[in-house]
Amino acid sequence: xxxxxxxxxxxxxxxxxxxxxxxxxxxxxxxxxxxxxxxxxxxxxxxxxxxxxxxxxxxxxxxxxxxxxxxxxxxxxxxxxxxxxxxxxxxxxxxxxxxxxxxxxxxxxxxxxxxxxxxxxxxxxxxxxxxxxxxxxxxxxxxxxxxxxxxxxxxxxxxxxxxxxxxxxxxxxxxxxxxxxxxxxxxxxxxxxxxxxxxxxxxxxxxxxxxxxxxxxxxxxxxxxxxxxxxxxxxxxxxxxxxxxxxxxxxxxxxxxxxxxxxxxxxxxxxxxxxxxxx
Ligand code: 8IG
Numbered sequence: 001x002x003x004x005x006x007x008x009x010x011x012x013x014x015x016x017x018x019x020x021x022x023x024x025x026x027x028x029x030x031x032x033x034x035x036x037x038x039x040x041x042x043x044x045x046x047x048x049x050x051x052x053x054x055x056x057x058x059x060x061x062x063x064x065x066x067x068x069x070x071x072x073x074x075x076x077x078x079x080x081x082x083x084x085x086x087x088x089x090x091x092x093x094x095x096x097x098x099x100x101x102x103x104x105x106x107x108x109x110x111x112x113x114x115x116x117x118x119x120x121x122x123x124x125x126x127x128x129x130x131x132x133x134x135x136x137x138x139x140x141x142x143x144x145x146x147x148x149x150x151x152x153x154x155x156x157x158x159x160x161x162x163x164x165x166x167x168x169x170x171x172x173x174x175x176x177x178x179x180x181x182x183x184x185x186x187x188x189x190x191x192x193x194x195x196x197x198x199x200x201x202x203x204x205x206x207x208x209x210x211x212x213x214x215x216x217x218x219x220x221x222x223x224x225x226x227x228x229x230x231x232x233x234x235x236x237x238x239x240x241x242x243x244x245x246x247x248x249x250x251x252x253x254x255x256x257x258x259x260x261x262x263x264x265x266x267x268x269x270x271x272x273x274x275x276x277x278x279x
Pocket of ligand 1: 129197249254
């Protein structure tokens with residue numbers, strides 16, 4: 001380790017220095033100094049950048065420091081800079097989510113979030129696809145009201161006693177509810193994955209207070225709050241959680257629900273991002 005001292009050690013995986021370096025590299029690649037808002041597009045939400053405004057730049061995540069090559073062949077994560085129509089702000093759109101189940105690495109999960117903070121983002125929009133414990137139909141979008149972190153992991157290290165009382169911003173949830181009054185709000189439980197839950201685990205999560213089950217978002221939300229950002233979470237329900245629907249879970253059905261919802265979700269993103277910025 002003799003050669004990993006000083007600056008090199010400070011740029012270690014998951015570090016603030018690496019996030020800062022990534023932000024500088026992205027700002028240079030985009031030719032945009034400041035991104036006021038960041039959006040992580042999860043399962044089903046991938047079309048969300050398209051109607052947001054003119055794309056200023058799009059780079060493969062792997063070209064930015066700290067991003068691991070995508071583990072899904074043919075699906076390189078992208079980092080996109082979009083000029084948000086109707087505002088003078090820029091959005092950093094992240095379709096390079098690193099899931100905890102990929103490498104059991106919560107620091108890697110937090111890297112894009114910390115990078116976003118270093119680009120200037122004060123708002124972090126986290127979207128995902130998830131299962132519903134409640135009888136909410138596939139295709140429904142739920143607003144994340146709170147979460148249960150059931151991963152036994154954290155993106156934080158050291159004495160980072162971060163207050164999570166209002167983690168999913170009441171203010172920004174109200175912005176969503178004003179535009180879309182019918183959306184339910186729910187508690188999202190992040191399981192470690194990659195396996196889906198057993199029916200017993202789903203029942204247990206329900207007793208603990210969860211309405212939704214997924215494999216992302218909670219660790220990212222913690223990292224975002226620790227970095228000083230205001231957080232909003234939106235979940236596309238793609239399936240009844242295991243044991244609550246008529247049959248088993250099939251990833252193909254999950255993807256099909258996402259495809260059917262894609263246009264509607266893209267519209268929602270285009271409506272909500274400017275609304276968050278102006279709130
Ligand atoms: I999409 O039912 C999607 N992601 N843990 N459980 C978990 N993650 C999910 C599910 C689900 N559906």
